[in-house]
Amino acid sequence: MFATYSSKIIALKNKGTNQTQKFHFETLYESKGLEEIKLFLLKNIDQIIEQNWGKFSKEFIVQHILKAQIVKLVRDKNEIIALAAASNKKIFNLNILYLEFTVINQDYQGYNLSTILNAQIIIEQYLKGFFKRRFHALDIVTITRNLRVLGALSHFASYIYPDPKEFENAGKIKPSNERTWKIVNEILRISWNPNRKLLKEGNVLIGSYENTPWLIQHNIQKHYKTSVKDLGEKYLDLKKFADKEFIVHVRYNILSILKYFFWTFYKILSSYKDA
Numbered sequence: 336m337f338a339t340y341s342s343k344i345i346a347l348k349n350k351g352t353n354q355t356q357k358f359h360f361e362t363l364y365e366s367k368g369l370e371e372i373k374l375f376l377l378k379n380i381d382q383i384i385e386q387n388w389g390k391f392s393k394e395f396i397v398q399h400i401l402k403a404q405i406v407k408l409v410r411d412k413n414e415i416i417a418l419a420a421a422s423n424k425k426i427f428n429l430n431i432l433y434l435e436f437t438v439i440n441q442d443y444q445g446y447n448l449s450t451i452l453n454a455q456i457i458i459e460q461y462l463k464g465f466f467k468r469r470f471h472a473l474d475i476v477t478i479t480r481n482l483r484v485l486g487a488l489s490h491f492a493s494y495i496y497p498d499p500k501e502f503e504n505a506g507k508i509k510p511s512n513e514r515t516w517k518i519v520n521e522i523l524r525i526s527w528n529p530n531r532k533l534l535k536e537g538n539v540l541i542g543s544y545e546n547t548p549w550l551i552q553h554n555i556q557k558h559y560k561t562s563v564k565d566l567g568e569k570y571l572d573l574k575k576f577a578d579k580e581f582i583v584h585v586r587y588n589i590l591s592i593l594k595y596f597f598w599t600f601y602k603i604l605s606s607y608k609d610a
Contacts, residue, residue, distance in 0.1 A: 419436065
């Protein structure tokens with residue numbers, strides 16, 4: 336049984352500056368505490384989210400924050416510097432973990448916070464439904480044009496589409512398989528805007544930013560993995576700042592979980608060595 340609230344202090348090393356810093360990680364599941372933090376996020380949305388990304392529509396905020404079943408926060412002292420929200424969805428008798436939203440304060444890039452936040456959510460949900468799924472992999476879906484999110488999810492995945500490795504090997508990717516295509520189309524159908532166009536090659540979603548073009552960040556996205564960067568540039572037209580993003584379908588199995596635990600152990604150990 337998972338508690339409705341958990342808290343821990345984690346020391347992380349910035350891969351750019353090699354400085355180690357301690358952060359306060361908090362997790363809130365459906366409870367009175369989660370509802371209170373949602374109200375706090377809404378009241379302070381400009382300070383927490385909009386200064387790092389831009390002003391969102393009311394529909395987006397309601398869909399991705401108010402309806403979230405899981406919220407993770409990272410604080411530096413009392414300031415919220417990162418958050419991730421997620422929900423569980425039932426689709427075709429499958430329990431799908433939907434990663435609603437992840438935002439990191441620009442001043443705290445380099446600490447792998449996006450990777451850690453999303454991986455924590457995935458692992459907790461994987462373990463929570465382990466026996467119910469009869470040891471099968473957990474299906475995860477998210478909509479993003481952020482290369483850091485795509486790279487972070489691919490890091491431990493047993494399956495991912497679109498797959499940066501496939502693009503690296505072949506220079507293109509095959510259209511999504513029928514299972515993935517069926518899942519992502521249903522995600523689109525129940526989304527805040529089901530009328531957007533979806534392309535089968537790459538699961539490229541078009542039209543999300545029609546009413547909020549300022550949310551498309553006008554800076555060239557970079558990623559340390561060339562395969563991730565090149566995939567984004569080809570299918571999302573990132574250099575043209577096009578209104579395109581991926582619907583990413585990921586699966587995590589027991590090997591994915593073990594990879595994350597070893598990676599986390601190494602990160603924490605290296606942080607303490609350099610502290």
